[in-house]
Amino acid sequence: MGKLLRVINREQCIGCYSCMFACSRVWFKAITVEKAALRVKNYAGIEGAFSIRPCYGCADPDCARACPTAALTRRPGGGVNLDPAKCTHCGACVAACIPEALQWDHERKLPIVCHQCGVCVQFCPNDVIAMADIPQETR
Amino acid sequence: MPVFKMLDIDLTTGRSHVTDVSDRFDRDLGGTAVATALLLVTPADLDPYAPEAPIIFATGPFSAVYPVATKTVALFRSPLTGNLGESHAGGRLAMAMYGAGFHVIRVSGASPFPCYVTIEEDQVVIHRAHSLWGSSALAAERILRDHEPSSYKRSIVRIGPAGERRSPIAAATVDSARHFGRLGLGGVMGSKNLKALVISGGRYWPIVETGKYNAFYKKIYDAVVKSPAMKKYHDLGTSMNVMPLSRINGLPTRNFAQGFFEGAEEISGETFATRHLTQHLACGHCQTGCIHMATLRERFHPEHHQFKTFKISYDHELIYALGSNLSISSAEEVLRLLLLIEKQGWDAISIGVTLAWAIDAFQAGHLSPAHTDGLVLNFGDAATCEKVLQRIARGHNEFYRDLERGVAFCSQKYGGKECAIAFGGNEAPGYMTGLYAYLGYATGVRHSHLDSAGYAIDQKALTEPKPDEVLTADLYQEAVWRTTLTSLVLCLFARNIYTADVVLEGLDALGITGWDDARLLAAARRAHARKLQYKERCGFRFDDLALPGKLARVVSGAGQVDPARFARQVAAYRDLARADAPAAAPEGPTPPAAGPR
Secondary structure (H helix, E strand, O other): OOEEEEEOOHHHOOOOOHHHHHHHHHHHOEEOOOOOOOEEEEOOHHHOOEEEEOOOOOOOOHHHHHOOOOOEEEOOOOOEEEOHHHOOOOOHHHHHOOOOOOEEEOOOOEEEOOOOOOHHHHOOOOOOEEEEEOOHHHO | OOOOEEEEEEOOOOEEEEEEOHHHHHHHOOHHHHHHHHHHOOOOOOOOOOOOOOEEEEOOOOOOOOOOOOOEEEEEEOOOOOOEEEEEEOOOHHHHHHHHOOOEEEEEOOOOOOEEEEEEOOEEEEEEOOOOOOOOHHHHHHHHHHHOOOOOOOEEEEOOHHHHOOOOOEOEEEOOOEEEOOOOHHHHHHHOOEEEEEEEOOOOEEOOOHHHHHHHHHHHHHHHHOOHHHHHHHOOHHHHHHHHHHHOOOOOEOOOOEOOOOOHHHHOHHHHHHHOEEEEEOOOOOOOOOEEEEEEEEEOOOOOOOEEEEEEEEOHHHHHHHOHHHOOOOHHHHHHHHHHHHHHOEOHHHHHHHHHHHHHHHHOOOOOHHHHOOOOOOOOOHHHHHHHHHHHHHOOOHHHHHHOOOHHHHHHHHOOHHHOOEEOOEEOOOOOOOHHHHHHHHHOOOOOHHHHOHHHHHHHHHHOOOOHHHHHHHHHHHHHHHHHHHHHOOOHHHOOOOOHHHHHHHHHHOOOOOOOHHHHHHHHHHHHHHHHHHHHHOOOOHHHOOOOHHHHOOEEOOEEOOHHHHHHHHHHHHHHHHHHHHHHOOOOOOOOOOOOO
């Protein structure tokens, strides 16, 4: 049973984006938050509430179902794989992801697929996210 | 070496253009040093509110790239002091400027209509914003976040009504509860009819040497998160200073009448944390989360159980300025005042010190109920302080309109100069630890406790006494070193993590080569000397610096401060600065050849 990324303490998020920097750094060798396969959304004003949107590793991913060319395919263990050669850059996958976890790479015009590697977890200072054992039937 | 670009925006013509300024970063390192060199080429006699007077926002080579390099410096001519305006703010601004692809944004001109500017990479648009004019600094952000959606992380810099009124103590607010607080950037933005800047983009630097970069990053990350280096800031925050300072007679109380505040415990970091701390927030790419957000819940209907709740940030300076220095010993009352200040967009220290002066001057007979239109000003009277702030916001009469011009102006006009606690025209920060705190405020290029941390010298000297000349030299050296940190542009809370060796390692991991200790020092000395050159060009003179009269009588943490001793050490500092003045040469010495670009 593979582990999947989960938000375990949303209220402990301070909005540092360290997780997003880590993801971009490791998978794209890029110093940015904009290549990350998860998103920390912040709300207007000084309310300071954050909402973390990681890929949930769906067993039957809506994003893959929305893909007209099968560029996104179901990944064993949860989530999706991307075949960039098949992608027509239509963005239907991103639109299909209700939590808006699936991010769009504006530079390459491709979805940014989460590999469930957990590097974001390693760079979260406040235990907001974790790699969790998720039983198959609850995915 | 990475490429550094500057975006120029002329609000008068509506035009913008981009310049490669990599050579400037190669020569001067970045941030405050680069911005100072740019400010120096502006005409000497520009009024701070002249359209041609630029606002220069600058970041550095570490900005958005390493943890806690979260600040942006803003340079301008200060409408408060008439010389160098330099203020630093966190939030997401440095990250957003990096994403937009600019390490410098220079805004000049004045818009013929109220406007805000969006910058998304190379797309610069000046928008009409009559409907935003008059909105609070908090409302402006809410509205713009809705109105200007972006795929990228944004940063919003905006002013409140105080800036629109061109108050020289108006701040520019950045994102959630961060500010370019000091020296009047808000007024300068107001003079340009510029309500806000919205900045975003998806540009980035690729990692050049993965192993080197990642190893260095991890080292800094561990120091920030796992070592004690930042513990103070993500625990109680700077407000943990309140009680210890009071215990050593170092907490300004009732307009610096004494350093012990009998109500310190009620407004201490511990009390705020217990009763009101709701959440910590972080600046973009800082894992510390030092922004302390308090919640205040209030019943607003006398008969019904109807409540309102607001969140507001606090720290030591705010607690001092609206708490002990006004003799207000209620955390709730401090928070209520802060909310008003946050909405109007004043610098909290400056408006707080000006309120304290007004009370002092009222009690000394310089002000009367005729000035205040009936209000009786007393220390400890938060309700009246709230009314005073509301009257300033409404421009109730000439006296209230004057109050938002700062304490130097008011004391010049109404009297009570000896109780006007300002240094170089800037209202004093919240440490009355002794001579070196005051000396730091006076001699610091931005008249801030952060210029040279004199308060730390005072406290160290209590246990390790040294001759004044040695301590003044220490103060000067600290001011110069901090110029390196603010060129990078780091949050100074991380100053103990980013030592010179660490800085050099970090530069190397980015492929920025050719730097060593000597060159870092030379660049810092050059930038520091240039700041003083700019200040003196605007009329600043070390010899004009004086200890506010009241402070000569008050016993500080390190005892009474003799004005003659203060003057001697100002002169000693001046001489140290003069010895470095040649370093300010127009373009500075030619640096050794840098590594490959």
